[in-house]
Amino acid sequence: MTLKRTVAFSRDAVNVFFHVLTRCNLHCRHCYINPDQHGTATLPVETIETWLDAFADRAPVTNVIFLGGEPTLHPDLARAVAYAKNAGFGSITIDTNGYLFNDILGRITPDQVDFISFSLDGATAAVNDALRGPGSFDRCLAGIGRAVARGFSASLIYTVSRANLDGLRRMPELLARLGIGRFFIQVIGIRGRSAADGSFQGGDRGPQLSRAEWLSTIPAVAQEVADLGITVTYPKVFLEAGETFACAGKVAENYFIFPNGRVYRCPLCEDHPFHSLVFEADRLVPVAGMTEERFFDLDIAEGCVMNKLIQPGNIDYGPDGTPAYRIACCLLKEEIDGARGM
Ligand code: SF4
Ligand code: SF4
Secondary structure: OOOEEEOOOOOOOOEEEEEOOOOOOOOOOOOOOHHHOOOOEEOHHHHHHHHHHHHHHHHEEEEEEEOOOOOOHHOOOOHHHHHHHHHOOOOOEEOOOOOOOOOHHHOOOOOOOOOEEEOOOOOHHHHHHHHHHHHHHHHHHHHHHHHHOOOEEEEEEEEEEEOOOOHHHHHHHHHHHOOOOOOEEEEOOOOOOOHHHHHOOOOOOOOOOOOOHHHHHHHHHHHHHHOOOEEEEOOOOEEEOOOOOHHHHHHHHHEEEOOOOEEEHHHOOOOOOOOOOEEOOOOEEEEOOOHHHHHOOOOOOOOHHHEEEEEHHOOOOOOOOOEEEEEEEEOEEEEHHHHHOO
């Protein structure tokens, strides 16, 4: 049995989620990319390098995650990875849907990236492809196989909703078979396409799991995966009585960069022009006026302000109108170290 721990927010580490383009070959039902807010540009590699320089002074403690859209559609992703590696960033990850365009595996080496992180939303083609599109399950598994065979460390991201909760229970065996080193469970967010697609709302609560559904399933599956020796990370979502609420926008260093230059500190704000920073003339500068930072300062009984605003279906109230529990910051994670289970 391995022990789970809550990963506390820290200003000692920086996470840079760098969307190098928004274009994608897939059309997933729950995709959070919103071109109206995030742009449609493919950033020139010189711009990617210049924007990475904005974080260079803390490179050793900075984790860079290249994502999109599908980042391997970027013709110069390999050069961006090499640049980040040479700049000494603490870790480098590529998030991909598994199609691995532009011969990316042949143009980077396993010592340049800490993980290639594959998105899969079902343990079977039937479950996954209903969400991510026909053929995407087979292509993703093939991509994982090629990456592992070439010596890359592979992780896997599963975005859980009511549409694929049963599929999650079947993931442990698949993860072990594929040679996955880390497993990330994400909670579906009501933003981007899942906010716009009424047919995906799934009744009164929407596609998000209730607290009872979450607590009866996610920790148990995570433990089962960790017992196979695979480290698991999943969001806390629901705070327990007595636990302290903290907003990562105020107490942590996360930057979500989009090709139109917007930089958010909170992913739940990404459907709105509330970004707190922007790249202007290749310099990262604060935005004045109405930004996400105004929300971070609000102290409400429900916990996370943005959850209450954009996905209130997450919250239940007692007969007297007080919240039955508080919602944690979406960036607060539980982690179970699989290595201790080996
Ligand atoms: S979720 Fe990822 S793979 Fe799916 S459409 Fe969006 S960017 Fe593409
Ligand atoms: S999810 Fe909520 S608590 Fe976390 S950064 Fe955003 S507003 Fe703050």
